Amino acid sequence: MASFFVNGRQESCPENKKLIRFLRDDLRLTSVKNGCSEGACGTCTVLIDGKATKACVQQTDRLESKQIITCEGLSAREREVYAYAFTEAGAVQCGFCTPGMVMAAKALLDREPNPTTAQIKDAIRMNICRCTGYKKIEEAILLAAEVFRNGEAVPHRALKGIVGENLDRVDAPGKALGEALYADDLYFDGMLYGTAVRSKYPRARVLSIDTAAAKAYEGVVCVLTADDIPGTQKIGHLKQDYDVMIPVGKVTHFLGDAIVLVAAETEAQARAAAALVKVEYEELPPVLDMLSGLKDEILVHESNGTNVLSHEHLVRGNADEVIRKSRYVVTNRYSTPPTDHAFLEPECAVAMHEGDGMRIYSGDQGVYQTRKECAQMLGLEPDKVRVTAMMVGGGFGGKEDMSVQHHAALLAWHTRRPVKVAFSRADGKPFDPSEAPRNGDGVHHRLRRERLSDCHESDDCVRYGRVRVARRTGSAACLHACGRTLQLSEH
Numbered sequence: 115m116a117s118f119f120v121n122g123r124q125e126s127c128p129e130n131k132k133l134i135r136f137l138r139d140d141l142r143l144t145s146v147k148n149g150c151s152e153g154a155c156g157t158c159t160v161l162i163d164g165k166a167t168k169a170c171v172q173q174t175d176r177l178e179s180k181q182i183i184t185c186e187g188l189s190a191r192e193r194e195v196y197a198y199a200f201t202e203a204g205a206v207q208c209g210f211c212t213p214g215m216v217m218a219a220k221a222l223l224d225r226e227p228n229p230t231t232a233q234i235k236d237a238i239r240m241n242i243c244r245c246t247g248y249k250k251i252e253e254a255i256l257l258a259a260e261v262f263r264n265g266e267a268v269p270h271r272a273l274k275g276i277v278g279e280n281l282d283r284v285d286a287p288g289k290a291l292g293e294a295l296y297a298d299d300l301y302f303d304g305m306l307y308g309t310a311v312r313s314k315y316p317r318a319r320v321l322s323i324d325t326a327a328a329k330a331y332e333g334v335v336c337v338l339t340a341d342d343i344p345g346t347q348k349i350g351h352l353k354q355d356y357d358v359m360i361p362v363g364k365v366t367h368f369l370g371d372a373i374v375l376v377a378a379e380t381e382a383q384a385r386a387a388a389a390l391v392k393v394e395y396e397e398l399p400p401v402l403d404m405l406s407g408l409k410d411e412i413l414v415h416e417s418n419g420t421n422v423l424s425h426e427h428l429v430r431g432n433a434d435e436v437i438r439k440s441r442y443v444v445t446n447r448y449s450t451p452p453t454d455h456a457f458l459e460p461e462c463a464v465a466m467h468e469g470d471g472m473r474i475y476s477g478d479q480g481v482y483q484t485r486k487e488c489a490q491m492l493g494l495e496p497d498k499v500r501v502t503a504m505m506v507g508g509g510f511g512g513k514e515d516m517s518v519q520h521h522a523a524l525l526a527w528h529t530r531r532p533v534k535v536a537f538s539r540a541d542g543k544p545f546d547p548s549e550a551p552r553n554g555d556g557v558h559h560r561l562r563r564e565r566l567s568d569c570h571e572s573d574d575c576v577r578y579g580r581v582r583v584a585r586r587t588g589s590a591a592c593l594h595a596c597g598r599t600l601q602l603s604e605h
């Protein structure tokens with residue numbers, strides 16, 4: 115048990131826990147964002163005795179008598195200045211990193227009212243921003259410092275309403291001060307926490323599932339398998355080939371495939387119970403890269419009959435003719451690696467019954483698609499499912515697909531209670547749809563113009579070629595990517 119001060123109020127924490135959990139779950143100070151829970155991203159930055167500190171690495175038992183300040187504890191003047199400076203400098207995009215940036219800025223400006231850019235860089239070196247880059251954030255902190263030093267009122271720009279005029283982002287002040295709500299910031303009375311048991315192998319037949327120990331675990335309210343899906347078993351944006359859960363007898367497609375869902379009174383109970391589920395597998399050889407996948411020797415989706423999702427043939431000009439006439443021709447194989455979107459906000463959704471339908475609060479990039487697929491899974495008409503778009507803490511296309519929304523909806527459907535499903539960073543790793551790797555094979559001609567005296571293109575850099583590109587598509591046939599079917603393009 116520890117006693118300390120949060121935003122000037124004395125608080126007691128009876129059990130030792132991470133400070134971020136106490137601030138968010140107990141005090142509902144949701145400006146303290148949870149980007150990783152591992153001390154890596156800085157979204158949870160607060161001040162402890164005036165020092166910028168990550169709340170996810172502090173245990174409450176070590177904070178006796180400390181003074182903790184979050185964005186909610188900023189003075190009226192500080193709120194006005196930071197909101198103005200970050201908005202004016204264009205330093206806010208998704209906003210998930212911004213309250214942490216503001217607290218890091220406060221720690222600096224409280225001790226150094228006239229900082230150099232080098233000092234600002236040093237002050238925010240532990241805070242990651244995935245959207246904005248750091249220059250505008252540095253400018254915002256310089257601007258805030260100037261306004262504080264001058265002691266002037268924050269300017270209010272009068273808009274003229276003319277084309278070309280710079281407009282402030284309407285959501286920037288709320289995001290800067292941590293007031294903007296992301297899905298994980300929602301708390302409802304009686305809310306349960308859900309998680310999934312995911313495949314141990316990238317490709318394996320599920321032989322049996324034993325949920326007895328999980329069902330008996332303290333706090334567990336519901337344990338579901340594929341047999342509990344009232345509507346369609348498979349969902350997906352472009353092609354419905356993504357299993358909500360893999361049933362007994364069927365084959366997994368990647369490490370992210372869910373096999374069992376668990377809902378419990380606390381997240382820790384849900385995760386502990388999920389670890390008790392016993393799944394018996396027959397391990398099968400996986401498809402590990404696109405080029406071997408193209409051979410169709412092992413089918414990722416057996417019912418498709420091929421690993422190729424689509425074949426596009428694009429023709430622009432006469433590449434054969436140009437290559438034949440070219441002075442220089444390069445033939446090579448090119449590849450790009452998979453690249454994680456690395457949005458700072460892990461996926462999260464909260465679902466609950468609403469009338470005879472379902473309400474889903476989701477931080478995704480396609481609420482209509484979420485509605486459609488969750489309705490199909492629940493066997494409901496689409497108008498019985500309503501999806502509320504929460505703030506999205508970065509997505510970059512990687513939050514277009516179902517990740518947690520359908521699982522939250524299914525658990526809420528069965529428990530008749532609100533259910534939150536939030537990925538940890540580790541949960542997201544095997545699942546997150548990374549930007550697809552590409553393998554290109556063929557003749558590719560790319561030379562600078564000065565070396566192409568017989569070419570009449572006006573571009574500085576001229577490209578012609580005949581390329582066969584294999585692109586890994588999504589966790590299913592999704593819009594963005596992670597890995598089980600292939601798309602072939604020939605240019």
Ligand code: FES
Nearest residue numbers: 150151155156170
């Ligand atoms: S550093 Fe604390 S949530 Fe990432």
Ligand code: FES
Nearest residue numbers: 208209243244245
């Ligand atoms: S604005 Fe910084 S992570 Fe999105």
